[in-house]
Amino acid sequence: MMPGPTRMKSEILSVPQVVAGQMDASLDAYLAFGNRLASLDPNLVVTCARGSSDHAATYFKYLVEICLGVPVASIGPSVSSVYRTRWKLEGTPVIAISQSGGSDDLRLFMEAATRSGAISVSLTNDVASPLARATDTVLDMSAGPELAVAATKTYIASLVALAAIMAGWSRDPSMTEALRALPDDLDRALTCDWSAALERFRNPGSVFVTARGPGLGIANEAALKFKETCLIRAEAFSAAEMIHGPLALSGPSLTALAFLTDDGGREGIEGGVARLRETGSTVFTVDNEKTGAHVLPSVKTGHRLLDPIAQILSFYLFVEELAVSLGLNPDAPQHLNKVTVTR
Amino acid sequence: MMPGPTRMKSEILSVPQVVAGQMDASLDAYLAFGNRLASLDPNLVVTCARGSSDHAATYFKYLVEICLGVPVASIGPSVSSVYRTRWKLEGTPVIAISQSGGSDDLRLFMEAATRSGAISVSLTNDVASPLARATDTVLDMSAGPELAVAATKTYIASLVALAAIMAGWSRDPSMTEALRALPDDLDRALTCDWSAALERFRNPGSVFVTARGPGLGIANEAALKFKETCLIRAEAFSAAEMIHGPLALSGPSLTALAFLTDDGGREGIEGGVARLRETGSTVFTVDNEKTGAHVLPSVKTGHRLLDPIAQILSFYLFVEELAVSLGLNPDAPQHLNKVTVTR
Numbered sequence: 209m210m211p212g213p214t215r216m217k218s219e220i221l222s223v224p225q226v227v228a229g230q231m232d233a234s235l236d237a238y239l240a241f242g243n244r245l246a247s248l249d250p251n252l253v254v255t256c257a258r259g260s261s262d263h264a265a266t267y268f269k270y271l272v273e274i275c276l277g278v279p280v281a282s283i284g285p286s287v288s289s290v291y292r293t294r295w296k297l298e299g300t301p302v303i304a305i306s307q308s309g310g311s312d313d314l315r316l317f318m319e320a321a322t323r324s325g326a327i328s329v330s331l332t333n334d335v336a337s338p339l340a341r342a343t344d345t346v347l348d349m350s351a352g353p354e355l356a357v358a359a360t361k362t363y364i365a366s367l368v369a370l371a372a373i374m375a376g377w378s379r380d381p382s383m384t385e386a387l388r389a390l391p392d393d394l395d396r397a398l399t400c401d402w403s404a405a406l407e408r409f410r411n412p413g414s415v416f417v418t419a420r421g422p423g424l425g426i427a428n429e430a431a432l433k434f435k436e437t438c439l440i441r442a443e444a445f446s447a448a449e450m451i452h453g454p455l456a457l458s459g460p461s462l463t464a465l466a467f468l469t470d471d472g473g474r475e476g477i478e479g480g481v482a483r484l485r486e487t488g489s490t491v492f493t494v495d496n497e498k499t500g501a502h503v504l505p506s507v508k509t510g511h512r513l514l515d516p517i518a519q520i521l522s523f524y525l526f527v528e529e530l531a532v533s534l535g536l537n538p539d540a541p542q543h544l545n546k547v548t549v550t551r
Numbered sequence: 552m553m554p555g556p557t558r559m560k561s562e563i564l565s566v567p568q569v570v571a572g573q574m575d576a577s578l579d580a581y582l583a584f585g586n587r588l589a590s591l592d593p594n595l596v597v598t599c600a601r602g603s604s605d606h607a608a609t610y611f612k613y614l615v616e617i618c619l620g621v622p623v624a625s626i627g628p629s630v631s632s633v634y635r636t637r638w639k640l641e642g643t644p645v646i647a648i649s650q651s652g653g654s655d656d657l658r659l660f661m662e663a664a665t666r667s668g669a670i671s672v673s674l675t676n677d678v679a680s681p682l683a684r685a686t687d688t689v690l691d692m693s694a695g696p697e698l699a700v701a702a703t704k705t706y707i708a709s710l711v712a713l714a715a716i717m718a719g720w721s722r723d724p725s726m727t728e729a730l731r732a733l734p735d736d737l738d739r740a741l742t743c744d745w746s747a748a749l750e751r752f753r754n755p756g757s758v759f760v761t762a763r764g765p766g767l768g769i770a771n772e773a774a775l776k777f778k779e780t781c782l783i784r785a786e787a788f789s790a791a792e793m794i795h796g797p798l799a800l801s802g803p804s805l806t807a808l809a810f811l812t813d814d815g816g817r818e819g820i821e822g823g824v825a826r827l828r829e830t831g832s833t834v835f836t837v838d839n840e841k842t843g844a845h846v847l848p849s850v851k852t853g854h855r856l857l858d859p860i861a862q863i864l865s866f867y868l869f870v871e872e873l874a875v876s877l878g879l880n881p882d883a884p885q886h887l888n889k890v891t892v893t894r
Contacts, residue, residue, distance in 0.1 A: 251594070251595065251639055251640075251641075251643070252594065252595045252622065252624065254622050258791065258792060258795050259792065259795035259796055260796075262792075270630070273626065273630045273634075273636060274630060274634045274636055276639070277636045277637045277638040277639045277640075277667070278639050279595065279597050279624035279626055279638075279639075279640070279643070280624060281595065281622035281623060281624035281625075282624075283616065283622055284789060284791070285791075286763060286764070286789070286791055286816065286819065287613070287616045287617060287764070290763070290764070290815040290816050290818075290819060291617045291764060291814070291815045291816070292815070293616060293617055293620045294620045295620040295622075296594055296619070296620045296621050296622075297594075297620075297622070298594075300594070300622070313791070324620070414784050420629060420633070421629070421630070421633070421634060432796045432797075435796055435797055435799055435800055436796045436799050439799060439800055441757050441784060441786070441800060443784075443786050446627060446629070448601065448627070448628075448629055448656070449601060449602065449605075452601050452602035453602055453603075453775045453778055453779045454775075454778055455886045456778055456779050456782060456884045456885055456886055457778055457782055457784060458886055459885075471634070472633040472634045472635065473629065473633050473634070475633075476629065476633060483886075487885075487886060541799045542799055542802075543798045543799055543801055543826075543830060
C-alpha cells in the first residue's frame with residue numbers, strides 16, 4: 209500500500225481553503241486593527257517573533273515602510289528575557305507573531321512591553337496561549353491546528369493577516385478586494401509547475417535565495433524550508449546585500465532562486481541575477497505567469513504586494529516534493545520539534 | 552624572495568594603533584553626540600548600512616536596546632532608492648554607517664531622511680564623501696585609508712565609535728575609561744592563538760557562527776569574512792534562532808564558531824553549543840582568556856560590552872591566516888570590489 213501524502217503536503221494543499229476561512233472569520237478584525245493604527249498614526253511599529261514568524265514580520269516591515277514611511281523595528285525577545293531590559297515603548301504598537309503562542313521568551317517580552325505602556329498585540333493561531341494572555345489585543349490566525357513540524361499554512365495565514373492590517377491602515381480598498389479574491393489565486397498557485405528545477409536542486413551545491421522589498425520575507429522563509437525539510441544549506445540575501453561579499457561564493461557550484469516582483473525592486477534583482485549568471489551559477493527566477501528554461505511560474509494576485517504570498521505557496525509545494533524525492537520525511541526534520549522553547 | 556604580508560594582514564595589525572589615533576582624534580566628538588542623544592531622549596533610533604557596516608549597526612542596536620530600552624530600526628536603503636518612500640522620521644536620529652561614504656543608495660536614503668526632518672548623522676571614514684554631505688552631523692571613523700577589499704580596521708573603528716556614542720548616551724564613565732584603554736586590549740587580542748582551529752576550518756563542511764546580543768553583530772561579520780576571504784559558506788545565527796530550524800543541518804559535517812560573552816546571553820549560547828555537540832558537530836567557542844581543546848582565547852577588555860571588539864580582531868587574524876593557508880589571496884576576493892554600488 210502506498211503511504212498517503214505527508215502532513216506537510218496536506219496542509220499546503222489546504223491553504224486556499226484555510227485563507228478563505230480566515231477571511232470569513234477574521235478579515236474584519238484585521239482591517240479594524242489597521243484602522244486603529246491609522247488613527248494612532250504611530251512613528252514606529254515594533255515586531256517580535258522567531259523563525260518563520262519573523263520572516264512574516266520582515267514582509268510586514270517592508271509593507272509598512274514602503275507604503276507609509278513608518279520605520280519598523282524588529283526586537284529579539286532575548287533582549288527582555290535574557291538581558292532584562294526596561295523598555296521605552298509607551299504608546300508604540302508592538303506586534304508579536306507566533307503560531308503556537310507557546311514560546312516563553314516572546315511572552316516575557318510582551319509582558320515587559322505591555323508594562324511599559326505599549327499597545328501590545330499578538331497574532332497567533334492559539335488565542336488561549338500564554339502569549340495571547342500577555343497582550344492587550346489578540347488577532348487570530350484562524351488557520352486551524354497545524355500538525356506538520358514545518359510551518360506552512362500558519363506562515364501564509366500570518367502574511368495574509370499582516371497584509372490585511374496594512375489594507376486597513378493604508379485605507380486601500382484595492383488591497384482589501386484583492387485579499388477577498390486571494391483564495392482563488394492561491395488555488396491557481398497550487399497548479400504552478402516547478403518540476404524544471406527539481407533535478408538541479410537535488411544536488412544544488414550552495415544555495416542562495418534572493419529577493420527585494422516584501423519578497424525578502426519569503427526569501428528568508430524559503431531558505432529556512434530548504435534547510436528544515438531538505439537539509440540544503442540555503443541562505444537568503446537581499447539582491448543588494450548579495451553583491452556585498454556573498455558574491456565571492458558565486459560560480460558553477462551555486463544554485464540560486466530569485467523571487468521577482470512587479471515593482472521597483474525588479475531591476476535590482478535582475479541585476480543581481482545577471483551577476484550570478486556571469487560567474488556560471490544556475491539561477492531560477494520565480495516570475496508571475498511566465499515560464500521558460502529557468503523561469504518558475506507563479507500567479508499574479510489582484511495586488512502586487514500580495515504576489516509574494518502566492519509565490520511562497522508555489523515554493524512550498526516544490527520544496528515538499530523535493531524533500532520526498534530526496535528520501536527525506538518533511539514531517540520529521542531531524543533535531544527539530546514543533547514548539548521551540550528558547551529564553 | 553618571500554612575499555610580504557597581505558594588505559589585509561597589515562591593516563589588521565595596525566588596529567591597536569588606529570584605535571589609539573581614533574581616540575585622540577574623535578572620542579570627544581562621539582561622546583558629545585552621545586550626550587546630545589541623551590538630551591534628545593528619543594523613542595527610536597534608525598540605522599542604515601550595508602555589508603560589514605550593517606553588522607556594526609547590529610552591534611549598536613543591541614547596545615541601545617540592552618542599555619536603554621530604546622528600539623532601533625534598521626532600514627534598507629533600497630526602500631528609499633528603489634521604492635521612493637516618503638519617510639516619517641521627524642526628530643528621529645538616523646545614523647548611516649559607511650566606510651567609503653560612496654554608496655548611492657545610502658546617500659539617497661539619507662537625503663530623504665534629512666528632508667523629512669530626521670536628525671541625520673553619518674559615521675564614515677571619508678568626511679568629504681557624498682554621504683557625509685547628505686547629513687547634518689558627520690562623525691569621522693578616523694581610521695586612515697583602507698586598502699584591502701575586506702574591511703577590517705574600519706569595521707572595528709565603527710564598533711569603537713558606536714560604543715563611544717553609547718558611553719556618552721548612557722553617561723557611563725566606566726565605558727569611556729575602558730575605551731581609552733582599548734588599544735592595549737587590542738594589542739593583546741593580536742596575540743591570541745587560534746591555530747587549534749586552523750586544520751578543521753580548512754575543510755569545515757557547513758559553518759555556523761553563533762552569538763547573542765551585541766556579539767551577534769560580530770558573528771554576522773565573521774560569517775561574511777569566511778565567505779569573502781576563504782570561500783567558506785558560513786552563516787550566522789543568534790543562538791536562539793539556530794535551534795528554530797537551522798539545527799536540522801547539524802551533525803558531524805558541521806563546524807561551528809560560538810562567540811561567548813560574560814553577560815546574560817552566555818547561558819543561551821552554551822545551551823545552543825551543547826545541542827550542536829550532541830549531534831556530532833565540532834564547535835569552537837571563543838571565550839575570554841580561556842583556552843582548551845576547543846576553546847579559542849580572546850581578551851577581556853575593561854567593559855563587557857567592548858569584549859566583542861577584541862574578539863573580532865582575534866578572529867580577523869585567524870581568518871586571514873586561514874585564507875592564506877588555503878592558497879587564497881584575501882586582498883583579491885573573487886567577484887568583489889572595494890566600493891559596492893547598489894540602488
